[in-house]
Amino acid sequence: MTFPIEVKNLSYQYSGRKEKVLREIDLQVNRGEVLGIVGLSGNGKSTLCYCICGIIPHIFKGRLEGEVLLFGKPVKTMDLTTVATQVGIVFQDPDTQLFSPTVEDEIAFGPENLCLDREEIGERIFDAIKVVGMEKHRHDNPHYLSGGQKQLIALASILSLKPQILIFDETMAQIDLAGKKLIKEKIRQLKKDGKTIIMIEHDFENLDVADRIMVLKDGRLGSFQGRL
């Protein structure tokens, strides 16, 4: 069986670091599954995301053992643009992801870089903005939106690349309750659309939308027993 995400005996050590950050991780995530990963600060959660979205090994050149497969294909053999069409990642701080003068430009950026034609780009903007329910903000400057709205625009800008896999890396950390509710609603909807989702959080109470929760502790991934 081919999984959207399969991690096999993965270990990683950053260049110049003495210790491994990830140790012998095995993981399989099914289509349409929402997997929550909790862990305290510094336990390797973001590093695992980097391995899944190709930042490791394509940008960070540390010591990597084992492998990550996306739909059966090793990430290390794919170029980053191809990985970006399969995995979208929403980070904790949306300001690091938003840089265009309007919401529409922000969402168009990815498809434009794929050199798609104007009509296709227009359709993708329309669809992505609709999924996140931000139609009326299409011409607004994303930097003047609320934290939760910025996260939704960051999500839309990723959805416009039509990835099957989405990673939310501590997306809930800086947003209020209403924003969290909104993001969770969208996650439920994306799950129904068959997307495979990983949610990384410090606080497992944010993971009530997850089908399964695992814990990352000292670089090792295990099942979550209710506390860190």
Ligand SMILES: Nc1ncnc2c1ncn2[C@@H]1O[C@H](COP(=O)(O)OP(=O)(O)OP(=O)(O)O)[C@@H](O)[C@H]1O
């Ligand atoms: N580019 C890097 N070079 C060297 N070490 C790094 C680099 N990025 C992260 N680390 C180290 O790897 C370890 C794990 O970091 P990582 O960001 O993956 O943890 P995390 O669980 O996501 O933490 P947080 O919840 O605080 O974001 C930390 O000790 C961190 O200092």
